[in-house]
Amino acid sequence: MPRRSEEMPQGSMTPIRLVERRNKVQIPPDGVQRGRRLHSIRRRYAQLLRRYLFENLEEVLLEIYELGREAVVDELGLLSIAEMHHEAMGEIFSGNRDIQFSDNHYRMAGVVLSELLSAYEMTSRGYREASTAMRHLNEMLEDEIRRIAHAIHDGAGQYLACVHISLYAIAKHVDDEGKKELRKAHELLDELERDLRRISHELRPRVLENSGLSGAVEFLADSVIKRTGLAIHVEDRIQRRLPSTIETALYRCIQELLNNAVKHAHASNVWILLEERRHLIHCEVRDDGVGFDASAALVHEKGSQLGFLGIKERVAVLGGGLEIESSRGRGVRVVITLPAQG
Numbered sequence: 001m002p003r004r005s006e007e008m009p010q011g012s013m014t015p016i017r018l019v020e021r022r023n024k025v026q027i028p029p030d031g032v033q034r035g036r037r038l039h040s041i042r043r044r045y046a047q048l049l050r051r052y053l054f055e056n057l058e059e060v061l062l063e064i065y066e067l068g069r070e071a072v073v074d075e076l077g078l079l080s081i082a083e084m085h086h087e088a089m090g091e092i093f094s095g096n097r098d099i100q101f102s103d104n105h106y107r108m109a110g111v112v113l114s115e116l117l118s119a120y121e122m123t124s125r126g127y128r129e130a131s132t133a134m135r136h137l138n139e140m141l142e143d144e145i146r147r148i149a150h151a152i153h154d155g156a157g158q159y160l161a162c163v164h165i166s167l168y169a170i171a172k173h174v175d176d177e178g179k180k181e182l183r184k185a186h187e188l189l190d191e192l193e194r195d196l197r198r199i200s201h202e203l204r205p206r207v208l209e210n211s212g213l214s215g216a217v218e219f220l221a222d223s224v225i226k227r228t229g230l231a232i233h234v235e236d237r238i239q240r241r242l243p244s245t246i247e248t249a250l251y252r253c254i255q256e257l258l259n260n261a262v263k264h265a266h267a268s269n270v271w272i273l274l275e276e277r278r279h280l281i282h283c284e285v286r287d288d289g290v291g292f293d294a295s296a297a298l299v300h301e302k303g304s305q306l307g308f309l310g311i312k313e314r315v316a317v318l319g320g321g322l323e324i325e326s327s328r329g330r331g332v333r334v335v336i337t338l339p340a341q342g
């Protein structure tokens with residue numbers, strides 16, 4: 001059984017920290033350039049608002065919508081939008097003391113603000129739709145994996161049983177030397193069967209469906225311990241079933257992180273911690289291995305390294321966050337955070 005640890009030693013890292021959060025799809029323009037663009041958005045918003053209030057031109061709304069799209073691209077947050085609207089209204093009010101503002105002006109200002117925000121609404125709808133499509137794709141992939149796992153487990157198992165039977169039949173017609181060779185063949189087949197069973201269980205452990213994430217992670221850790229001798233310490237503070245999308249996603253992420261620890265870390269220990277805090281599921285996987293340059297983890301030119309990218313995508317689909325912390329010689333710490341409702 002994987003060892004359980006009471007605490008996760010933190011060590012004294014001076015880590016390179018890389019935080020990936022959802023919606024961060026654009027590389028932000030550099031500070032000065034961005035500042036200029038935001039200033040230009042504010043200035044044009046005030047002009048357009050003024051034009052709409054005093055000239056009441058419908059085409060101004062189209063320009064407002066386009067400005068909203070620009071603001072989305074420049075990642076101007078909703079609080080900044082509210083502030084910008086407030087400022088623009090202030091400018092118009094204080095600069096026109098002789099003009100009487102009617103209820104109609106306030107209503108029209110509301111129309112302008114809604115038009116600006118509709119660009120945000122469209123973007124978030126697009127994001128929700130893309131996210132739903134990714135979830136469906138993910139479910140289809142999981143179904144396919146389940147099918148392959150069963151095919152390996154049941155299908156290949158039956159073929160192997162047939163080969164055993166044929167070998168027994170052949171054994172009746174061969175001399176002692178031949179029987180010895182056939183016994184070796186039986187042993188190799190047994191080994192193959194064990195390997196196939198292990199692969200099929202790791203692909204889609206029934207234990208994930210039956211006992212949930214906790215059992216599946218223990219199973220996975222057990223299997224890695226047996227295969228590699230790595231000490232894996234699992235601490236599950238959640239102890240309840242989570243939505244299956246979360247369980248599957250976390251299982252896949254932990255599986256990849258354990259694979260990485262085995263392949264790259266040259267570690268002696270891996271610590272896995274699962275806990276729930278304020279409706280968020282936290283999953284931390286740490287090792288005491290050689291570490292690496294974390295800033296390069298999510299940028300692979302050759303496209304041959306898919307582990308971290310896969311984790312990033314799984315986490316993004318569920319609206320979560322990913323943090324990779326490492327420095328050479330100081331191990332790796334990965335923290336995945338997901339909303340608990342899936």
Ligand SMILES: Nc1ncnc2c1ncn2[C@@H]1O[C@H](COP(=O)(O)OP(=O)(O)OP(=O)(O)O)[C@@H](O)[C@H]1O
Nearest residue numbers: 260261264265289291292304305306307308309332
């Ligand atoms: N635990 C770790 N310890 C040290 N280096 C790591 C660790 N995890 C990842 N790395 C480094 O980060 C790189 C990227 O990891 P990633 O999982 O994305 O790709 P990969 O494991 O090389 O390939 P793939 O996962 O597609 O089989 C690795 O090649 C390795 O250099």
Ligand SMILES: [Mg+2]
Nearest residue numbers: 259260307308
């Ligand atoms: Mg990998």
